[in-house]
Amino acid sequence: MLVEEIMKKDVITLEPHHTIKQALELLNKYHIRHIPIVNEHHSVVGIISDRDIRDAAPSTLEKNQNQETLNHQVSSIMTSPVITVHPLDFIEEIASIFYEHEIACVPVTKDNQIVGIVTEKDLLYTLIQLTGIHEQSSQIEIKVPNKVGMLPEITQIIGERKINISSVFIYPYDQDRTQKIIVLRIQTMNPMPLIDQLKNRGYEVLWPNIPGLSP
Amino acid sequence: MICHSAFVYSNDFNQYKFREDHPFDQLRVTLTYELLKSAGTLTDDQVIPPRMATDEEIKTVHHPNYVDAVKRAGINQLTESEALEYGIGTEDTPIFPKMHEAASLLVGGTLSAVDAVLKNGFKHAVNLGGGLHHGFVRKASGFCVYNDAAIAIKYIRELTDYKVLYIDTDAHHGDGVQWIFYDDPNVCTLSIHETGRYLFPGTGTTNERGRLDGYGYSFNIPLDAFTEDESFLEVYKRSIKEIAEYFKPDIIITQNGADAHAYDPLTHLCSTMETYEIIPKLAHEIAHTYCDGRWIALGGGGYDMWRVVPRAWGQVWNIAAKSEILTGDLPQDWLKKWQEKSPVTLPNQWQDTDGIYKEIPRKPEITEKNRLSLEKSLQFITNQQKYM
Numbered sequence: 001m002l003v004e005e006i007m008k009k010d011v012i013t014l015e016p017h018h019t020i021k022q023a024l025e026l027l028n029k030y031h032i033r034h035i036p037i038v039n040e041h042h043s044v045v046g047i048i049s050d051r052d053i054r055d056a057a058p059s060t061l062e063k064n065q066n067q068e069t070l071n072h073q074v075s076s077i078m079t080s081p082v083i084t085v086h087p088l089d090f091i092e093e094i095a096s097i098f099y100e101h102e103i104a105c106v107p108v109t110k111d112n113q114i115v116g117i118v119t120e121k122d123l124l125y126t127l128i129q130l131t132g133i134h135e136q137s138s139q140i141e142i143k144v145p146n147k148v149g150m151l152p153e154i155t156q157i158i159g160e161r162k163i164n165i166s167s168v169f170i171y172p173y174d175q176d177r178t179q180k181i182i183v184l185r186i187q188t189m190n191p192m193p194l195i196d197q198l199k200n201r202g203y204e205v206l207w208p209n210i211p212g213l214s215p
Numbered sequence: 216m217i218c219h220s221a222f223v224y225s226n227d228f229n230q231y232k233f234r235e236d237h238p239f240d241q242l243r244v245t246l247t248y249e250l251l252k253s254a255g256t257l258t259d260d261q262v263i264p265p266r267m268a269t270d271e272e273i274k275t276v277h278h279p280n281y282v283d284a285v286k287r288a289g290i291n292q293l294t295e296s297e298a299l300e301y302g303i304g305t306e307d308t309p310i311f312p313k314m315h316e317a318a319s320l321l322v323g324g325t326l327s328a329v330d331a332v333l334k335n336g337f338k339h340a341v342n343l344g345g346g347l348h349h350g351f352v353r354k355a356s357g358f359c360v361y362n363d364a365a366i367a368i369k370y371i372r373e374l375t376d377y378k379v380l381y382i383d384t385d386a387h388h389g390d391g392v393q394w395i396f397y398d399d400p401n402v403c404t405l406s407i408h409e410t411g412r413y414l415f416p417g418t419g420t421t422n423e424r425g426r427l428d429g430y431g432y433s434f435n436i437p438l439d440a441f442t443e444d445e446s447f448l449e450v451y452k453r454s455i456k457e458i459a460e461y462f463k464p465d466i467i468i469t470q471n472g473a474d475a476h477a478y479d480p481l482t483h484l485c486s487t488m489e490t491y492e493i494i495p496k497l498a499h500e501i502a503h504t505y506c507d508g509r510w511i512a513l514g515g516g517g518y519d520m521w522r523v524v525p526r527a528w529g530q531v532w533n534i535a536a537k538s539e540i541l542t543g544d545l546p547q548d549w550l551k552k553w554q555e556k557s558p559v560t561l562p563n564q565w566q567d568t569d570g571i572y573k574e575i576p577r578k579p580e581i582t583e584k585n586r587l588s589l590e591k592s593l594q595f596i597t598n599q600q601k602y603m
Contacts, residue, residue: 103282132417133417133418135417136349136356136357136390136415136416136417136418137415137416138414138415138416138417139412139413139414140413157309160301161306162304162305163305163306164299164305185417187305187307187356187482188305188306188307188483189307189356189357189387189416190306190307190358190415192239192480193236193306194306207413215219
């Protein structure tokens with residue numbers, strides 16, 4: 001999946017000369033946590049987060065708050081240079097950028113101009129969609145030998161039963177690396193006939209897989 | 216207490232039949248009807264026939280194109296790709312002849328139940344042929360073509376300004392009804408179900424609370440697999456009482472899916488008949504406390520139709536009619552008639568005996584987890600109480 005498929009295209013931006021107060025108002029109005037700072041050519045020259053602003057804002061514990069600080073320009077507190085991504089980057093790359101740099105937002109630029117933004121929340125949302133949970137479905141987990149052709153064998157059985165598949169995950173089996181677990185979300189309320197069929201064909205169905213209880 | 220109650224029934228409910236080996240079988244309703252007749256708690260004057268729902272009534276919830284597709288499916292004039300778009304012709308909801316008419320009768324049954332309570336002076340009405348809670352606006356799913364509960368709620372809201380409390384104790388999340396009224400503050404939904412971790416439809420987490428004006432009017436309590444009576448009932452009792460007190464409904468609709476029973480082949484909960492005695496008992500109490508008795512009880516899931524459903528649904532009616540569950544032996548003539556046809560040995564008592572399932576090793580953890588889900592779900596109400 002590409003960045004351009006999940007990025008938000010309506011980006012709320014400010015220019016370096018805008019005040020911290022204006023930034024604060026935008027954060028509250030749009031319920032956002034990051035504002036890219038762009039110049040007159042829409043190039044990203046900095047970014048500010050709600051934390052940057054909180055650091056700069058007067059403490060709520062002080063009686064006489066000095067509101068003056070809010071009139072500083074955003075350029076005085078913005079982070080620069082900014083880590084950006086391209087619309088054709090893969091979303092996995094954003095995940096590793098967030099992880100490595102411990103940040104939660106990247107502006108998306110093309111020809112040095114801002115065209116979008118992706119936040120931690122967008123990424124998480126996409127991941128949730130990938131699990132297939134947004135469609136009505138049942139989950140089954142099947143343990144298979146780690147070898148060629150196992151997935152098509154299983155999906156063919158499901159296809160023949162006219163059951164639509166919402167999502168597929170495959171991960172290595174912890175206790176035995178010669179095995180893999182295929183996790184399927186399938187659009188049926190009654191997976192029992194399918195499970196019986198899979199068991200008859202010799203597959204091990206781990207369902208429901210609750211430690212201490214035999215399925 | 217004897218209440219003036221109506222039992223909606225027709226043998227024609229059995230026309231809603233997908234195919235021979237399909238787990239959803241309306242013979243359950245007939246089995247229940249005959250059990251009650253044999254037990255003497257249901258008399259002919261209490262039985263009212265279901266009416267047909269009109270297309271207009273169905274379209275208060277469902278999209279006209281979907282209704283049209285279901286009609287065409289029933290006369291074999293729907294292409295496969297069209298059918299799959301509407302969720303029909305699948306393993307769950309296969310196409311069968313006259314499926315529109317069969318589904319409309321189930322809806323009509325639930326509307327007859329509404330008529331009985333709102334127009335014809337009954338306190339309670341029971342339609343065990345209804346409760347098809349998975350039906351979506353333009354999609355069939357989970358054995359449900361039309362969502363009779365949702366259509367009935369729309370109908371109630373058209374006839375009156377009543378606030379409707381919908382209580383769904385089916386083992387599967389009551390998603391169809393929840394989403395249809397997700398932004399409506401006059402319809403409060405409570406669903407207690409097995410967690411969607413494995414089980415269809417996968418939704419029903421505690422943070423599904425409604426949206427816009429309807430925020431705070433959807434409650435979900437997912438239960439861990441292998442939950443037993445004690446924990447199920449703890450969750451049920453506390454949630455229904457607190458939600459009723461918070462929402463103050465004018466009418467209650469219960470969906471009485473009986474698939475949380477340990478015998479049920481589709482789910483992993485471990486309830487026994489005890490749960491199915493308390494569920495209607497408390498719903499009945501709440502209806503009298505808040506709604507001047509107005510209570511409509513529907514069927515729903517329940518896939519051990521021989522050993523579980525007739526007894527569980529029978530008790531729903533026993534409570535509605537006489538405020539009492541039955542105990543002791545099941546009627547001999549009923550057992551004799553149906554044992555021949557049943558592939559499993561029928562229980563001969565209303566109550567389950569101990570040891571119908573193997574001991575659950577992680578009971579304390581499951582109980583704790585369910586309690587946490589209950590707290591999380593009710594937090595919205597608890598928080599409000601704190602600040603008032």
